[in-house]
Amino acid sequence: MERIPEFMASAYDKAASITIGSYYSVVANEIASAIDAGAILDLGTGPGYLPLEIVKRAPAVRIVGIDLTPRLIKIARENSARAGVADRVAFEVTNAMKLRFENDTFDMVFSSGMLHALRSPDKVSRVMGECYRVLKSGGEAWIYDPARIHAGIDIKSWKSLLTSRERLLYKLFTFYQWFDRPHYYHRPEFVQIIAATDFSVRWIEEKDGEIRIKLRKA
Secondary structure (H helix, E strand, O other), X not given: OOOOXXXXXXXXXXXXXXXXXXXXXXXXXXXHHHOOEEEEEEEOOOOOHHHHHHHHHOOEEXXXXXXXXXXXXXXXXXXXXXXXXXXXXXXXXXXOOOOOOOOOOEEEEEEEOOHHHOOOHHHHHHHXXXXXXXXXXXXXXXXXEOOHHHHHOOHHHHHHHOOHHXXXXXXXXXXXXXXXXXXXXXXXXXXXXXXXXXXXXXXXEEEOOEEEEEEEEO
């Protein structure tokens, strides 16, 4: 399973909304401090909270968020309209392994908690190749995976927001994941994958179960 199932989109959105203050706003500050104008591509955007937080801090930035789950893209568009920033963010259903964008389109590509859903290093390599292609010269790709979003979720508070149907579907989803678990990549695997690209490594760190990588297109 390389995307959030449609039936889990609403529950996922409720979980993500809880972490706006504890996770998305923190990451948005990091990104806004590095780029205050230009175009950003967000891979695996989910309900779009990270792009919304970024454009609040950097009004001259324009962001495209992509995801494979149509229901999440619909929610992201609704969230952006509600936040009054729909003119600065766009969301669409697109596969990160085959981006529709032209070469040298974006100043930054960001991914938070998406790559572990890809079951093989070959698929991650394809995503990294696409990141390199669509970045402008001197542009950067920041990869955080798996994102420490879960640390900011109060499970009891989250479950109180769920309908009885959503709680049942969540139980079924967690049961299914025992048979189809994500692949969590570690530093040596990423180093090997990146070595096969033309990216230069600015920074790479693995801490508390999360790997953070910052790459630059020469």
